[in-house]
Every structure is written in C-alpha cells, then in structure tokens.
Amino acid sequence: MKEMVQTQNLTKDYGQDGVVTRALRGVTVTLAAGEFAAMAGPSGSGKSTLLNIIGGLDRPTSGTARVQGRELSGMSGSALSRLRRDNIGFIFQAYNLIPVLTALENAEYVLMLQGVPSRKREERVRAILKEVGLEGLENRFPRQLSGGQQQRVAIARAIASEPSLVLADEPTANVDSKTARSLLKLMRRLNEEKGITFLFSTHDQAVMKEAKRLILLQDGQIIHEDHREEENYSR
Amino acid sequence: MTIRLAWRSLWRNKRRTVITVCSIAFGLTFAIFFIALADGAYEQMIEQMVRIQSGHVTLEHVDYREAPSVDLSITIPRQLRSEVERWPAVEETKLVVLGQGIVKSGAGNMAAALMGVEPSSEQATSPVARNLIKGNYLEPADGPQVMVGSEMAERLNLGVGKKLVIASNDVNGTLVEELCRVKGIFRTGSEEMDAYVVQMPISFARRLFRLPRGGATQMGVILRDPGSQKRIIQRIRGLLHDRSISVLRWQEVMPDVATYIKMDKGSNLIFQGILIFLILFTIFNTLSMSVLERQREFAMLMAVGTTPGRLRLQVLVETIFLGLIGCFFGLLLGGITVLYGHLYGINLSGIMGESVNISGFALSSRMYTKVSLDIFLGSTITVFAATLLLGLVPVRRATRISIVDTLR
Numbered sequence: 190m191k192e193m194v195q196t197q198n199l200t201k202d203y204g205q206d207g208v209v210t211r212a213l214r215g216v217t218v219t220l221a222a223g224e225f226a227a228m229a230g231p232s233g234s235g236k237s238t239l240l241n242i243i244g245g246l247d248r249p250t251s252g253t254a255r256v257q258g259r260e261l262s263g264m265s266g267s268a269l270s271r272l273r274r275d276n277i278g279f280i281f282q283a284y285n286l287i288p289v290l291t292a293l294e295n296a297e298y299v300l301m302l303q304g305v306p307s308r309k310r311e312e313r314v315r316a317i318l319k320e321v322g323l324e325g326l327e328n329r330f331p332r333q334l335s336g337g338q339q340q341r342v343a344i345a346r347a348i349a350s351e352p353s354l355v356l357a358d359e360p361t362a363n364v365d366s367k368t369a370r371s372l373l374k375l376m377r378r379l380n381e382e383k384g385i386t387f388l389f390s391t392h393d394q395a396v397m398k399e400a401k402r403l404i405l406l407q408d409g410q411i412i413h414e415d416h417r418e419e420e421n422y423s424r
Numbered sequence: 425m426t427i428r429l430a431w432r433s434l435w436r437n438k439r440r441t442v443i444t445v446c447s448i449a450f451g452l453t454f455a456i457f458f459i460a461l462a463d464g465a466y467e468q469m470i471e472q473m474v475r476i477q478s479g480h481v482t483l484e485h486v487d488y489r490e491a492p493s494v495d496l497s498i499t500i501p502r503q504l505r506s507e508v509e510r511w512p513a514v515e516e517t518k519l520v521v522l523g524q525g526i527v528k529s530g531a532g533n534m535a536a537a538l539m540g541v542e543p544s545s546e547q548a549t550s551p552v553a554r555n556l557i558k559g560n561y562l563e564p565a566d567g568p569q570v571m572v573g574s575e576m577a578e579r580l581n582l583g584v585g586k587k588l589v590i591a592s593n594d595v596n597g598t599l600v601e602e603l604c605r606v607k608g609i610f611r612t613g614s615e616e617m618d619a620y621v622v623q624m625p626i627s628f629a630r631r632l633f634r635l636p637r638g639g640a641t642q643m644g645v646i647l648r649d650p651g652s653q654k655r656i657i658q659r660i661r662g663l664l665h666d667r668s669i670s671v672l673r674w675q676e677v678m679p680d681v682a683t684y685i686k687m688d689k690g691s692n693l694i695f696q697g698i699l700i701f702l703i704l705f706t707i708f709n710t711l712s713m714s715v716l717e718r719q720r721e722f723a724m725l726m727a728v729g730t731t732p733g734r735l736r737l738q739v740l741v742e743t744i745f746l747g748l749i750g751c752f753f754g755l756l757l758g759g760i761t762v763l764y765g766h767l768y769g770i771n772l773s774g775i776m777g778e779s780v781n782i783s784g785f786a787l788s789s790r791m792y793t794k795v796s797l798d799i800f801l802g803s804t805i806t807v808f809a810a811t812l813l814l815g816l817v818p819v820r821r822a823t824r825i826s827i828v829d830t831l832r
Contacts, residue, residue: 274729285724289432301425
C-alpha cells in the first residue's frame, strides 16, 4: 500500500495573550494513495487544523507530517508553495473563486502557475469542466453561477493540475443537499477513475456516509476510525 | 493571466478606480500647468528685462560691476560685433550707455537713470517702444530728443515737444548739462521705469557724457535660444582679446531678478510637492482598500500555490495600470491647458491688477504658459514614479497574511 499522507504524533498549539490552546494532541494517521477519507468531529476537534498541516498551510508545534514521503516541517515556504501547486488540490467551503475570472480561467489558474502553455491549459480545462458537468458555462463569471456550479469550478480547479491529493474543507457546507450529493458523486467518481486521494474535513453526514474511511476527532485526538471497505488502494 | 487579473481587479470597484485615476490626472494637470505658467512668467520677465537692459549676455568693463560709472566704458570692435550677430543663436546685439543724472523742467527736477540706446535695434523690441502712450519713438538720426516715463512726465509736467535739461557728470567728472526735448512718453507699468528712466539716442548720450566714438557702457547680446547662453559666452570669450572687458550672464548683471526667480521656483516646488502628496494619499488609500478587501482571495491564491512574489507582482501591475491611465489623462489635459495658455495667455488681471512689478520690471497680467517637453516629462515621471513607490506598501501587505487565519 503506497502511503500518501503520514503524520506521527502531531501536535499543534495556538497561543494568544499567554493562553495556549492545544488543537492537536499527538495525532498519528496514515492515508494510503487513492483513499476517499473523511475527518469528522465537533467544532474545535482539530479537523481543519490537521487538514491545514497536511496541506502545508500551517506548521505543527511538534511531530511530523509527510506527504508522498516528503517531510513538511523541514520545507521552506517556497518549497511548500510548490508542493501545493504541483501535488495538492484544495477545495474550500466558500468556493473562493476569483470573481473577475471566468469559470475556465479560475479552473486553469493552477495550470498557469505551473507554466502550462495557454492552448494546452484551455484544452485540458475544457475537458475537466465538461467532466464536472459545466460544459457551456466556461465563460461565465462566478456571480453568474449557482453555489453548486461554483463548487464544481472549485473542484475542477483542484483537479486540473492532476494532483495526487485533494484536501476538501467542508466542501458541501454551502450547498443544498441535492447539490451536495451530486458533488460527492462527482468526487467519488474522480477518486475511482483517476485514483486521486481525497481527504475531507466535514460535519456533513452525507460526506461521512460516502467516505470509505471515517476518522473521528475530538479535542485534538483521533478517537475512532472506521474503514468501510478493506481494500488496498493504490494508483 | 497576471496582467489580465490585475486589469480586471482594477475595475472591481469602478467608482474608486475612476476617482483615483481622476486624482492622478487632475493632480498631474495642475502640476504641469502651474509649472508651465511659472516658467512662462519667468521667461516673459527675462525677455522683457534682457531687452530693456543689456541682453542675455553682457559685455562690460571688468570693473563696472563693482562700481558702475560712466567712465568705465568699452569699445567693441566692429568685426567682433558683426561676427557675433552672424551666429544663428544670436537674435541681435545692442550697445547701451548708462549713467545717472538729474532731469530739470519748469515744474521741478528729479533724479534719473539715463540710457543711451540704438533706436534701430530698440524700435522693434524695446518695451519702452512697445509701451508708447504719446509721441513717437526715437530714430537713429535724432539729436537731443528723449523718451520719458509717464510718472516722470506727470511730476515734471512734461509733454511731447516740451523742453527739459539733463545734468550729469561726464567721463572726466565734469558737470555737464544738455537741453533736449521730449519726443515720446511711455508707460510700462513699472514704477521704477516710468519714474526714473530717460532714454535717448546713443549718439546724444555719447555727446552728453563725452564718450569716445563707438564707446558704450555695455554691449548686450540677445539670444534666440536662452539655453545657448553658456555656449555663446564661451565663444565670445574666445574671440575677445581685450582683458578689460568681461562677458557676463544676465544672472550676474541682474542678480536680484535671478534670486527672485530662484526663490519663486523653490516655493513652486513646495507647492508641487504638496499637490503630489495629496495625489499619492488618494492612491495609497485606494490600493490599501483594494488589498484589504481581497485578503481572503490572496490567501486562497497562496494556498493553491501562488508564490508571494507573483502576488506582489499582480498588485504592482495594478498600481502600474493606475499610474499609466492617470498619467495619460493628466498629460492630455495638461497638454491642452498649456497649449491654450501658450496660444491665448491666461488673464490674471482680476487677481494681479493690470501688471505686476517684480524687481523693477513690469510683468503683464496676461501670462503665457511655456510649452516644454521637460515640463511634461518631468512632472509625469515624478508622479508615475511616486505612484509606483507608494504602491510598494500595499504590495508588501498583500502577502503578509496568515493563510490559515485569513481563510478561517
């Protein structure tokens, strides 16, 4: 089983005005390549903190985190930027699309960062937008799209660069249940067809139900794990 | 994509961008216009002054500056004068005789600055000739005939054709007197000129002061291009073998005018600085607001792998666009106003009265702006560079955010 993510005894403390809050308490978890996993737990359980550390957006107080075998804490800011650009896709709760760029331009943004030539970018992104069900809406701006459509653009942006890992922080929080189910179906299909590893941070029961592996957190610790299918995931 | 993103980001808040562009444009327009107006006024002043006095370049006795006296006269070789007049940069040369005396009439007497001039040169260009209010201007064949100012004419009850006596000391220090008649009365608007200056043909002045044939106090060189002053001085010095003659800039002959212009330029610079500061304040506010409003977007961009350098570049490009658009319209408006002012003049009589007296020279209240590439370029580059420099602060701020905290 190829490891995608591995954390070892991860802790994260936040301090303000002399008060220290421990968001993660010695979290050790391994995610295999191709997994479709979700982290669930009440607010303040450390889900988003763990996701941010795995995504290289935050640094742990102690412990280690590896993505594709690479130790994150030893990496510089620019190395982490490159890692995020080339290997990790992000899907945010609030879509976070750039309002002055069209659906196509938003989706191709990371490819642009990677230096992919314009024509090739457009070709690839048009195919992806078709795949996520947005054919014909490429030239619309985010304000002209529904919540569900915007989140599809965000998904397209996250996978356009063919990352090995997609981190999704509450991706269905701002859409209705029908749309949420449709988005989940899409992401599941991408996971199965392309072998992209998905890790969600969620409160949504639908996501928890769809995930093949459920990791429950509380007070910064993993309290329970549930493997729905005992399969060897590999790309 | 960065340029596209920057351009579109600029127009997210159209009103704010338009206000900022207008600030830059109007600020630059005012800066260009006021510099052009000031420079035009200085030019007018200098033009009038060099034509009344002794040119952009003055040749005089080496001791004259320290102790002006009619006996410190010079004789310019005819060949030298002809040679200088042939230079393309030179408009004309003129000889003047300067002295002090008393003017007496039946109504009284007054101190006077006596000026012997060459009527053929003065007729076309002298402010005295141009501001005649009664009678006629001097002619080369005239004998003991003089031009007096309106103030002097009033005080001494002089009219055209009336007699007056001029008393002075000649080159030997002997008291001399000559009877003459008023040929014309002038009013330049300058009290010093109108109350004290008496102009006469140079031949009459030489007779009055017992100067040798060809003698003069100064030779003035009037230039077509005042910028060639230094070069002309060097050339004249090269031709001149007489060490008793010095070649001076007008700034050395009239240091008070030069100082006035310098001081005025200095205060203008302060004014421009304040104006530019106000423009920059608006730009800074716009850019800062724009960056502040987009912190979440910037955090997301960095989260997906945008480097801080690229993000800073985007904001910098926005600043460049703002500066370019603002400067373009500023140049356009500034160009139109300066051109108008150059062709038709700006009438400031409502503020200044009919004329302004500066260091004894009357400047018309209708001022003409100077059209100069230096003014346009200099102001534009200053405003643009200042915009860019100021834009660096929000540019840096754009990336000094915590991705995690901002996205939370």
